[in-house]
Amino acid sequence: MKDTINPKTNLKEDSISHRYIKSVIDKVKKINNNEEKFIQAVEEVLNSLEPVLSRYPEYIETNILERFCEPERQIVFKVPWEDDMGNIKVNRGFRIQFNGAIGPYKGGLRFHPSVDLETIKFLAFEQTLKNALTGLPIGGGKGGSDFDPKGKSDGEIRRFCESFICELYKHIGKDIDIPAGDIGVGKKEIGYLFGYYRRIKGTFENSVITGKDLSYGGSLIRPESTGFGIVYFCREILNHFKEDIYGKTVALSGFGNVSWGVCKKIAELGGKVITLSGPDGYIYDAKGVSTKEKIDYLIEMRNSGRDKIEDYSKKFNVPFFSGEKPWKVKADIIIPCAIENDIDLNSAKDIVKNGVKYLCEGANMPCTNEAINYMRENGVIIGPFKAANAGGVAVSVLEISQNNMKLSWSKEEVDLKLNEIMVNIHKNIVSISSQYGFGYDLISGANIYGFMKVAKAMYMQGIY
Ligand code: GLU
Helix, strand or coil, X not given: CXXXXXXXXXXXXXXXXXXXXXXXXXXXXXXXXXXXXXXXXXXXXHCCCHHHHHHCHHHHHCCHHHHHCCCCEEEEEEEEEECCCCCEEEEEEEEXXXXXXXXXXXXXXXXXXCCCHHHHHHHHHHHHHHHHHCCCCCEEEEEEECCCCCCCCHHHHHHHHHHHHHHHHHHCEXXXXXXXXXXXXXXXXXXXXXXXHHHHHCCCCHHHCCCCCHHHCCCCCHHHHHHHHHHHHHHHHHHHCCCCCCCCEEEEECCCHHHHHHHHHHHHCCCEEEEEEECCEEEECCCCCCCHHHHHHHHHHHHHCCXXXXXXXXXXXXXXXXXXXXXXXCCCEEEECCCCCCECHHHHHHHHHCCCCEEECCCXXXXXXXXXXXXXXXXXXXXXXXXXXXXXXXXXXXXXXXXXXXXXXXHHHHHHHXXXXXXXXXXXXXHHHHHCXXXXXXXXXXXXXXXHHHHHHHHHCCCC
């Protein structure tokens, strides 16, 4: 019999909880074979939970973990629409209502050619934990389509959104499931979705969707919230090590909504974002993406639909590295804000070689598990996305609160509440991580804290 002791958890590797986790991972692999991203997410989370299950054997007895890994509902639907030339196109729509134990399902809609059932499934699984971390009463869900808004006219996007909501409206509601934006879905798409929902239903239920324009119940700071939240969370990490954002250089990937919010806040706090990336490569701006003109240009690039970061290098006369990622660049902090698995083991090796101390995940699951393990082993402090980027969904809930109270908070009020939520997430996960013997380990802390919130609610509600 094996009696290896895991040095992190002080538990025997052949403990009941260890074997239970392994059996659930094996089952997840078996019934979701080929769903690599979903399996990656499940393994990463479950591998932190051994000490929790040892302390709460009732979660093993009631098979909470296996139930936790199975979505409550997966909706796949057809989205036919007509392009400007009169051609009829068909895309696939998805909504996964993953876990509703602590509140109505909540999560964004992603319109991107890479979207498929497995992508939405891993995002919905992670959203469940992320939403639990905010301390707000929301369950986890996610949706989207393989529709590519890039290069489409406004009319095409509107017709697509109308067709999409024609099916989705049956499955959402303020106490059921509350979508929002994500990659490829911003204020414009949310407006088309909400407008048609209102038309079909004949009711004005503005808390059925978040990320709305201010003119019909949106919240101030919602567009900035994900990016601002990431920087507030990152500031807490730095504070823990008696450091500050001021004067720090940041290597960032992406140039969409999340990157925009991060650039704005980093500039405000006296840091310097020195890289941005797109599908075509990355730019290096030694002076920093710090002026209003540069930060506003990110929105202009996004609205142009060209999806080329090279445009930034031409406009501001800075170097552009075609087909490359910015992870070889020396910086104090790394914030990947593009898409999943942006940082692989090779990039992780470059990051470690450059002596980077902090990495705060902006996008959802931007690092492979191998990259995470390598960086952790080599002393990089990692702020996991499910904690770091929870500010977006948190402000969505603040939007709902304002809708329900029929009032609007000022920018300062929303921003203050957002900061408070991010500070609390950091405090809660640090405290639980050390309680369970992991020390200052934000990844284990986030997994344990999020899981415990949901698991307790599931346990109390019987078998679902
Ligand atoms: N798509 C965002 C996320 O990944 C926001 C979701 C929401 O506001 O519901 O958390």
